Structure formats: C-alpha cells, structure tokens
Amino acid sequence: xxxxxxxxxxxxxxTFGRLAGLAALxxxxxxxxxxxxxxxxxxxxxxxxxxxxxxxxSAGILPAPETPRSAAQLRLQAARRLVAANPxxxxxxxxxxxxxxxxxxxxELNADGSVRRIxxxxxxxxxxxxxxxxMDAIRRAAPYGDVSRLPKPWKFTETFLFRDDRKFKxxxxxxxx
Numbered sequence: 001x002x003x004x005x006x007x008x009x010x011x012x013x014x015t016f017g018r019l020a021g022l023a024a025l026x027x028x029x030x031x032x033x034x035x036x037x038x039x040x041x042x043x044x045x046x047x048x049x050x051x052x053x054x055x056x057x058s059a060g061i062l063p064a065p066e067t068p069r070s071a072a073q074l075r076l077q078a079a080r081r082l083v084a085a086n087p088x089x090x091x092x093x094x095x096x097x098x099x100x101x102x103x104x105x106x107x108e109l110n111a112d113g114s115v116r117r118i119x120x121x122x123x124x125x126x127x128x129x130x131x132x133x134x135m136d137a138i139r140r141a142a143p144y145g146d147v148s149r150l151p152k153p154w155k156f157t158e159t160f161l162f163r164d165d166r167k168f169k170x171x172x173x174x175x176x177x
Contacts, residue, residue, distance in 0.1 A: 065081065074156055078107070079170035082170050090169060100127050100162045108155045111148035118135050118139075
C-alpha cells in the first residue's frame with residue numbers, strides 16, 4: 001500500500017485530529033491559565049519591564065522578628081511566633097481540663113535568633129510524641145530576633161499545653177508572661 005492511499009491518509013488525519021482535539025481539551029482544563037500576551041510597545045516609547053508579582057502570603061512565611069529588648073519580650077515574641085508559624089497545630093482559646101500532655105522545653109538561641117539547641121526539661125508521661133511536635137514547632141517559628149544585645153545565655157523556656165487533638169498552646173500566652 002502506498003503512502004498516498006486516500007483512505008489510509010484520511011484515517012491518519014482523523015487520528016491526528018482526535019489527538020489534537022484531546023490535547024486542546026486537556027490544555028483548556030489545566031489549573032494554570034495561559035500567560036496573557038504582552039502588548040506591543042507604542043512606536044517611539046521606551047519599554048519598561050513589568051513589575052514582578054507580589055508573593056502570595058503563606059502560613060510558612062513569618063514577618064521578620066523584632067529585636068527583643070528583654071528576656072520577657074523574647075519569650076512573649078517567641079510564643080506568638082510559635083502560634084503564627086503553626087496555625088493548624090495550635091490553639092489560642094481556653095485551656096481544657098484535663099490536658100493530653102505538657103512538655104516543657106528550654107530553647108537556646110544563637111546571637112541572630114536562630115535555634116542553637118533544644119533541651120527537654122519535662123517529658124509528658126503519656127502522648128510522648130507531643131515532645132517532638134513541640135520541638136518541630138519551635139524550629140518552624142525561628143528565628144526569634146537578634147538577641148546579641150541581651151545578656152547571655154540566650155535561652156527561654158516554654159511549656160506546651162496540648163489538647164486531646166494534639167494542638168498546643170504556649171503557656172506564655174495563657175499566663176500573659
């Protein structure tokens with residue numbers, strides 16, 4: 001059979017047409033819209049680059065921390081950052097009775113506010129996984145601000161009040177420091 005056979009050629013074109021139609025349909029259903037065409041510059045006018053789009057806010061992006069002026073301010077800022085950095089893992093309402101677990105952690109910082117070391121001061125007797133949840137939450141909330149002007153050691157202690165659903169509240173926010 002020759003390549004110019006009209007019936008065979010029509011079948012290949014039909015298959016190609018169906019594939020092209022399917023590709024167009026899939027492209028129309030994609031979640032990202034196609035980029036808008038860039039308009040042609042007017043004659044004689046300079047072309048300036050378009051401004052970059054602002055990044056979308058995300059739960060993982062925290063504002064830059066303030067420089068704490070005291071150990072109490074550091075502890076309060078750290079507690080607020082813990083809640084902000086872990087919105088799906090924390091709560092701010094009343095503390096239930098009884099609590100699931102209460103791990104207590106001591107956090108040592110570097111001069112720039114990054115976490116140097118986390119020591120467990122109190123392991124809960126049950127729900128032992130909450131200790132690791134609290135340690136991970138501390139790392140996600142870092143840095144805690146430039147502490148280089150505070151007296152050493154650059155440490156704060158936080159008590160995590162875990163509910164049955166394994167959401168925590170920093171005790172600092174419950175007691176107002």
